[in-house]
Amino acid sequence: MGKRTGDHGAGKLADRGTAAASGSRLAPAESTAAPAASPEGMDDLLHVDPLELEIGFRLIGLADPTRGGDLLERLRTVRQRVASELGLIVPQVRIHDQISLAPNEYRVKIRGTVVGHGTAYSGRLLAIPPAGMVSRPDGRDGIDPITGLPAVWIHTDGRAVAELAGCQILDAAAVVAGHFGEIVRNHADELLTREQIERLLDRVRTTAPTLAAEVVPGLLRPGELQRVLQNLLRERVSIRDLETILETLAVHAGKTRDIDVLTEHARQSISRQITESYRGGDGRLRVVTLSRSLDARLTAAGNQTDTRPAEALGDETARSIIRAVAFAVGNLVEAGFPPLILTSTPARAVLKDLTRADLPRLVVLSQREIPRDTPIEVLGSVIEEEPETVTTFSTTGAMA
Known part of the structure; x- marks a missing residue:
């Protein structure tokens, strides 16, 4: 990453929702004889933005309203939409040009670390x-x-x-x-901070103060609630209905403080919300399932708390399962349906953890997360024939 930003005319663009700034280049003499930084300047150097968008110089016009650019407004709209979808307070994004980037390149950073990049051509x-x-x-x-x-x-x-x-x-x-x-x-999940947890709890305290106090600090520390909510967000599950989530935690947190177990209970409490976006126009969920033996094997791997699922299964078996799942849900996607797989409750988190890196868009639901009035159509299954061989077969039209 370059240490200097290029001043290509973006200027300083700021509003309440999105902050934008352009750096300035130093001449060689200035860069070698720079004055000592003031304490205020040192504070600026130490500051890390929660969200940044860096752009190459040919994309500057997109972020400059004086040149007809509407990127700032679009980013503000995106932040509002994501907040509405996920219940997350999306922080402001700082946008600035970066001379080290290719002219048409852009990249997104979270707390100074690049998490995505791409190329766009203005005009x-x-x-x-x-x-x-x-x-x-x-x-x-x-x-x-x-x-x-x-x-x-x-x-x-x-x-x-x-x-x-x-x-x-x-x-x-x-x-x-x-x-x-x-x-x-x-x-x-990386954007949900302790400060945000407190702001979200403040909202609940205005409508359900007894519930909020019972859960935090009554049963859980703020950091434990943060981890449960981060687990939900990691799978794009909205935390907007925080009151319902807290009601569930109030019931179960007195029995266990296992974050993964509490997460599964929280998911089940908002199951209708989770499944709603995956239903077809006729209200059905089209899914792929696991064979009983494979589901049991994943459950057993999850019970080995001292190892990750891939280690418990063995690398070759884990890769075979991932390939088989990819093939099965690929057929589902080609048919125009979401990549949805249905498992038992104990196997759900194990399969999601196993496939997270290779199949990030895979949606893994447990049987307890399906509302009773939701019809299910099974379009395929992942089966295990040999210890190291996992294949798929189609059962198009089967109903469950």
């Missing part, structure tokens, strides 16, 4: 072809940063033709803002 449009499209529009090859699928950066005068061909069209600011939102969702 062009990203055309995302529909599935099965053979002849793509003319333009510069690109990638949809959210799905990772191939796309094309086209000139603006090619928009009508691309739309007629069925392409989704996004301008550069929409691409950057959309990718930023996806990154924030993927790393929401």
Whole structure:
């Protein structure tokens, strides 16, 4: 990462929701004979922004309202949307140009660490072809940063033709803002601080003060509640209904302080909320399941508390399971359904932990998280035939 930022005319752009600033280059003489930093300057050097968006110099116009750029407004909208979806107070994002980046590159940082990056072309449009499209529009090859699928950066005068061909069209600011939102969702747990926990509890104290006091500090420390909520956010489960979550913790935290166990209880208490977004238009959940033997094996691996699931299963078996799950849910996605797999309650967290790195979009639900009035259609199953061999078979149309 470069130590200096380039001053390419972004200026200082600030509002209540998004802070933007441009650094300035030092001439060689100034950089070698810089005065000693004042205490205030040292404080600035030590400050770490919760969220940063760094942009290459050709993207500066996207963030400059005087040049017609609306990226700041889009980022503010994204922050509001994520807050509404996840119940998380999304901190302000500092946006600034960075000379070490390629001209059309951008990257997102959380507390100084890069968590995502991409490329966008100001003045062009990203055309995302529909599935099965053979002849793509003319333009510069690109990638949809959210799905990772191939796309094309086209000139603006090619928009009508691309739309007629069925392409989704996004301008550069929409691409950057959309990718930023996806990154924030993927790393929401890292943004939930102790200070935010206190602010969220303050809201509950206004409507349910007895409940709030019973759970924190009555049964759990603030840090323990933070870890439960982080576990939920890590799987994109909204913590917006914090009162219901606290009601559940009030029941179970007196019996156990195991964070993973409490997380599963919390998930079950908001099961209708979790499953709602995965239902089809007819109200059904289309899922892939595990065979009983494989489910039992994952449960046994989870019971070995001193090791991670992959270690308990063995690397080769773990990789085989991941490949089989990927194949099964891949068929589900190709059919137009969310990548959803259904397990027993003890196996749920184990499978999610096992697949988190390779299949981050996989949704793993337990049977206890399915509301009783929700119909389920099983479209496939992951089965275990040999100790080291895991395969899949289809049971399209089976009902459960």
